[in-house]
Amino acid sequence: MSQRHIEDTTDESRAPLLDVSDLSVRFDGSDEQVYAVNGVDLSVERGETVGIVGESGSGKSVTALSVLKMLEDTASVTGTVRFDGEDLLTLDDDAMRDLRGDRISMIYQDPGSSLNPVLSTGDQVSETIRTHRPPAGEGVSWLERSVLGNLFRSKDSAIRHEQSWEQTVDLFERVGIPLPEQRALEYPHEFSGGMKQRALIAMAISCQPDLLIADEPTTALDVTIEAQILDLLAEVQETFGTSILFITHDMGVVREVCDSVAVMYAGHLVERAETEALFESPKHPYTKALLRSVPRLEGGTELDPLPGQVPKFTEEPTGCPFASRCEAVNDACYDAFPPAYPVGPDDSPLSVRSRGAVAGDPVRDPPVRRSDRTYDHVAHCVLYGADETLTAPVESPTVEGTDSQVSTSAAPEGSDSR
Ligand code: SF4
Structure with a gap:
């Protein structure tokens, strides 16, 4: 992990390098619309490595391509994508061409077709x-x-x-x-x-970018080469102070290289936390299920895969996107998606005001920010915590956590993570 972001103390350096707010992406096909990304908030500090994890179809790559404005013409993108204070979604093609490959660059998941x-x-x-x-x-x-x-x-x-x-x-x-x-x-x-x-x-890295987006850069590589590539990225970050947005299926890699982690499911960001906090105490039922499905080296534990598939939304999603696969689902889950809120280690909601936020700040999707150290852990649900509208209690089986002893590669397969 990089230490640079911890050492920065100037006012300028305290602003996130990348600040994505309420990002939504819809693809308009001839027969149907697909709601691929839905209200994602995400920030990357200077010198930080942020992992985005989730199964194929969770919207990770679409989110990354939105930052670079490289989606096809059928995509409708709303929200803001601030890079060093400038909203990229308002820039014209020439300005984006100047940025791509220079201040922001990307490593694509398939090197064979990228050259x-x-x-x-x-x-x-x-x-x-x-x-x-x-x-x-x-x-x-x-x-x-x-x-x-x-x-x-x-x-x-x-x-x-x-x-x-x-x-x-x-x-x-x-x-x-x-x-x-x-x-x-x-x-x-x-x-x-x-x-x-x-x-x-x-x-x-040829132009020493401020932000490097690595979209499953080691998926196609054997473990020896993978280790060399990860060392190389760490060296690049150390040398140039580069921020890295690291998209991957591999929870073992996430634990090794990321400072914080964003968990995406069906186009929604369901949990965001410092890396160790996420592995030690996952909050959202999807994150818990994802970690339980990671193969472990130690014997005696059966693989516990998450049944079903990520849904594709052809109508604007309303309820919780995880409802069709959640073992704790309740009728109310289909009506509304509980908001994200800062949460403590014991799953209790943290008071927004007591952690320094201004009164009146929206509680929905507060970002984890390293620079002002506002929150360590933000999550949706935790079985309806911190929600004033969903009053129905969840009467459901307890969602088991995980011991999170991730020591090898997670492997929800599929090379296309869009
Ligand atoms: S309990 Fe309901 S709201 Fe929470 S993750 Fe499960 S389906 Fe979603």
């Missing part, structure tokens, strides 16, 4: 550097920005190419690609899966 097969890996990384880091006083022509710029280099751009190529070879060496000068000339089909992922990471 251009007709360009050398080195050309693809150096193109990013030339686009965002031209020498002082020099612009980069549209030709150089394009794929053609890699194939037909003008005399004027020769120096720029030489500089960016040297930086690319340095990056390849840094991410652990052997014989970097030679490998930078090779094409993606000549790279193994792990090598492609390293090339993508080299591209993602």
Whole structure:
């Protein structure tokens, strides 16, 4: 985990680098609408690593792609996505192009389809550097920005190419690609899966981004390469103070690399907590079920999978999204989704005012913020705690917790987590 966010004390550094508020995404198809993300609040502090976990279909990748405004045209996005104080949803295409690959970059979950097969890996990384880091006083022509710029280099751009190529070879060496000068000339089909992922990471860190979005960066890798990639990301964060939004199915990885965790289910953020707080004392029934389904190394415990599937909402969701699979479900759960609220270790609601919030602040979905240390744990439900509208008591079986001794990979499978 990074220590940088703990050391920052200036007023400027106290504001989250990324502040997502009430984010909703709806896809309008010809036959139906899909409510993919529903009122998500999420913040990432400077230098912090935030994990987003949840099964396939929970909206993790859609949330990440919303930040970069890379969703298809059928998507309707509402809410605010503040990055360093600026609402990205209001920026035009040119402004977003300047940000992508520069201040915000992304490692995609499938390195095989994320690299251009007709360009050398080195050309693809150096193109990013030339686009965002031209020498002082020099612009980069549209030709150089394009794929053609890699194939037909003008005399004027020769120096720029030489500089960016040297930086690319340095990056390849840094991410652990052997014989970097030679490998930078090779094409993606000549790279193994792990090598492609390293090339993508080299591209993602080439401009020293403030925010790195890693969408299941180790899903396709064996455990040895996975460990190397995680070490590499930690080194990048340590060196550049990069914030990381880490999307994964793997609870073991989350526990190892994340400062805090957001749990998503069916497009809703159901729980947010400091990492250890989440593993030691999960609050939401879905989080408990998710942790119980993690395979464990110690013997004698049977795997306890969560039955059923994540629902796809084709109408605006009203009740609790987890109602169809929750063992503690009550009739009232289908009518309203209990609000999120700050919760103490004993599941009791924390007083908003007593923790420093201003009177009148909305109680719904208060974010966990490290910089002002407002809350350690925020969750929906805890069987209807802190809710003034859902008065019906839940008469249901106790939802068991988990000992959370996660020591190996969680494995709700599926490479597409949208
Ligand atoms: S008890 Fe009801 S509100 Fe709470 S998680 Fe289960 S279904 Fe949702």
